[in-house]
Amino acid sequence: MDTFVATALVGTAQAGMREAATGTPVDALAAALAAGDTERRLLLQAGARAVYQRAGYMPPRVAALPTPAPHELLPACSPAAALLLAPLLAGMYDDLLPEALERLRQAGLRLPYDLLPAALGLRTNALRALVAPLLGERGRWLAGFNPAWSWVGQTLGDMTDDVPAVAETIWNEGSAGQRVAVLRRLRAMDVERAREWVAAVWKSEKADTRADMLMACEIGLGAEDEPLLEAALDDRAAGVRAAAPTLLARLPGSAFAGRMRERADAMLLWKDGKLDARPPKALDPAALRDGIAEQASQAKGQRADWLMQTLALVPPGHWEAHFGQPAEALIAVATDSDWSLALLEGWSRAALAFTDARWTTALWSFWRQWGGKGKRGDVGARVELLQAFTPLVPRELAEDFALQLLTDPGAHSETEAYAVLNALPRPWSAEFGAAYLHELRHFAASLDAKSQHAEPWDNTLAAAALALLPDCFVGALEPIPVPEDNKNWNITNFARRLDVFAYTLRTRARLFEEIPV
């Protein structure tokens, strides 16, 4: 701060009577002022100096210019498509965003420059993965200027046969999430090298990262992974220990798979066309080491839980060979057993873990028909298993069941209907879409001003708006009349959700139109 400003800051009373000088040609002007009080003179001098400085602004020099962005390789989407995408990228109706971004990628287009800052600002890894191929040269160039956008440089381009040089950099320098992502990619391409990478760093990694690296073994899983997985059973971190058993069980020749088969064989016996289960009364240390959890789920009982956990780690095909009976017959017999629910849940988890299509469909049929005469924990397990099975069973069967759950509300809980509906593969088949819309209209027509609820249909609209095929749009956008009553919240809420449903469908229709694939 110069002495002129300092004088004003402390005050002329303190600074004494000496003349303040700005050290600029302005002082000559001040000299021309008629003699007046010091304060007024200082103010006028300050005013002249301020104007002098404004008029004589000295611009800085900047030497370093950015390297220009490279030429684009992809064309940009249309301005009309950009107008549709802008609010989605800004976070409005962003459940439409994944589909729109995926369509752009399929169409071989990139985002226009205007939308790049919003696209680079996306937060979730899932959306970032979708948007990365659409950034174009300009987007990757732009990301280099903002540390918050460094994720772009650490996202791999399209999957290719060889590992790009940047992969190794990411593995050495990236965040935990990026490193695991790159490891998973490498396991798909060069599993030997991926194992070397992990072996080199295993001991120095944090527990969470070790667990994630172990889970990556599910890609390209092979006998060579057994030593690491077997050792992980003794890891000091519970998360790492928990990740190993499922993977070891999937290696048919592993020592672990053998131990588990032996344990299961001892628990399950075939006697006179019936299944007899003999779960142990106490867990031995070896079973604990192999990941059978001590704590019993309260609803099920400890021994039933051990039985279930053990069966879940044995390939279901083993039992067909072991007892010489087909899956369907074994399941039918199991339903009569004293331990039926533990048996069926164990097998179900095994069918999911070992992706056995025959067992999956057979067990799905069982759970679909099961009346729910079990304990609360079993009912919860049923919903969870149905949800897990839904995308795996033949599509017509799953869609048929979903429709049954929606139209026969008395028979099942609504939770179950939503769970199954949300688990259906998307987009829904045209047949199911049409049937859904037919039943929706039927339901809306059944409402009157006194209706007490609009469940389960009101809660399915958001999913339907995203899952219907374009073939169904015209039918879906035909107005769906509801009773006009401003006082019944159930009806107004349903009507409002129908509006959002229609808006979402119209936006999707325009996205399909503006981004032709």
Added chain:
Amino acid sequence: MGIQLTSDQVLALAPDSGSAANGKKLANPRHWKSLGQSEEAVWGECQGSALYQVQVELASMTVKCSCPSHKFPCKHGLGLLLLSVAAQSVPAAEPPEWVRAWLAKRATAAEQRATKTEQKDAKTAPEEAAKAAAKRAEKRLTLVQRGVASLDLWMSDLVRNGLASVESQPATFWERQAAAMVDAQAPGLAARLRQMAGIPGASREWPEKLLGELGRLALLTHSFARIEALDAALQEDVRQLVGWALKEEEVGERGEHVLDDWLVLGQHVVDEDRGRTQRTWLLGAETRRPALLLQFSFMGQPFKEQLLPGTAQRAELVFWPGAAPLRARFDARHGELRPLTAMPGADTIQAALRTIADALARQPWHDRFLCVLRAVTPVCAEGGAAWHVVDREGVALPLVDDDHWRLLTLSGGAAVDLAGEWNSETLRPLGMIAEGTYHALGGAA
């Protein structure tokens, strides 16, 4: 034919995103009857809850619709405009009676405005009225002079006791003095005092900034005290700055009228206590004169006149009188709106700064200037914390503390033509041309 705007520019007129979306839905000929356009206007009838008559006068983009919506422009107006920017959607035709009537009414109203002054003078000519007016003016002058004298004392006291003491003063310290200036009928001085309230403590250099502002205020009161000694043009400035607002017709009579191709280069909206102020910067293509159009909106009302950044139009502007006139308003808009494809500007930053220095030499109280720069490269440093534009000589201007990612991405590291608002410290980018296309920057805050 058809309006030479892009749909983006039309959508920028929408009062909110809902209106924009609804307007887009109506931009389909199947919603419309008796669509047509002429040199002057475009019109159509839109089937809503009733059949609405929608019309747009093209020279001023004034929309009129018979619907009851309080949104302005309404969705029907936006739909009609969107239709007419799409080539060949609206056929050329003779305006029907309801359109002719409206256009005629607007023309008459404009004439009336022009002759209002004369009529008023004619009506109230009697000497008594003139005498009463002179007496009122004299009374106000005395009030202002007294106020200015007390303000001068107050400022001198501040400097005597030291500016260091004001950092701990509450906002009422400034507000009380500002209120006194309002009472003294010097609202211009009051506004300057209110601006100063935000300076202490706001930056490291606040003492220097505050001293500069107090100094410029002292220069103003000094000039006011000896106003007869000043040029006639500068007298106008001083009176306006102290707080004598000019009536519309006074601006029309005393201000300079400039016919030119006026380019709307950019816009900045500032939220204030009870409303919003919109600053729109124009540049004359032939005269190279900058013009600032100020619009005020209270309680969320829309701005009355539509000013579309990125357009150009043959028009007559009238400037508020002064030594370096900047503030202006439209007097007559002649031609159609055309999209802006190029901006004439300074080739170097030094040249732009020289022009600004010239204006400051003539009128030292201007706070903001239009700065149009050709071929400058946006430069981002420190991960987005420091921004500049750099000209071909390596000379730079710092950009206002904000996020300029759009400017950077649109430039792609190449030189662009940029229009901005310079406040002697930082440049606020308002519009740019990249590859022949105008892009608005900043805008609604």
